[in-house]
Amino acid sequence: MLRDFFLGFIKVHILHHAALEPVYGLALIQELRRHGYELGPGTLYPVLHALERAGYLARENRVVSGKVRKYYTITPTGLAALEEARRKIRELVSEVLEGVGPTRLPDTEEALSRAESAAGRPRARGFQRRGGRR
Numbered sequence: 001m002l003r004d005f006f007l008g009f010i011k012v013h014i015l016h017h018a019a020l021e022p023v024y025g026l027a028l029i030q031e032l033r034r035h036g037y038e039l040g041p042g043t044l045y046p047v048l049h050a051l052e053r054a055g056y057l058a059r060e061n062r063v064v065s066g067k068v069r070k071y072y073t074i075t076p077t078g079l080a081a082l083e084e085a086r087r088k089i090r091e092l093v094s095e096v097l098e099g100v101g102p103t104r105l106p107d108t109e110e111a112l113s114r115a116e117s118a119a120g121r122p123r124a125r126g127f128q129r130r131g132g133r134r
């Protein structure tokens with residue numbers, strides 16, 4: 001599960017760097033290591049290919065000291081996705097790290113009975129909440 005979270009963070013990270021300059025695998029592995037993500041080419045390359053297939057990254061092969069190196073640059077679609085991710089990250093940071101937002105979720109059961117009694121139908125109680133009513 002934690003791996004799922006981190007793979008999402010890593011994708012956003014890759015898009016962020018690919019928006020600043022063309023990036024390649026080994027440099028990304030080093031940059032991600034600096035951020036505390038230990039991942040090898042076997043994990044990174046499938047992620048890069050998936051981002052490319054999704055149309056978020058464009059690949060360009062360049063020859064660097066006699067070897068082909070694959071550089072990735074963000075596309076307009078990738079940039080739009082990165083912007084959307086930034087909005088979600090801002091929201092997440094403000095709630096999870098800064099405690100902005102409700103401390104409790106709305107009481108769904110109460111809201112439902114209110115809506116139903118407004119509609120003139122009493123609600124049948126199908127379950128009992130553990131620990132009784134708050």
Ligand SMILES: [Zn+2]
Binds near residue numbers: 013031035
């Ligand atoms: Zn970084």
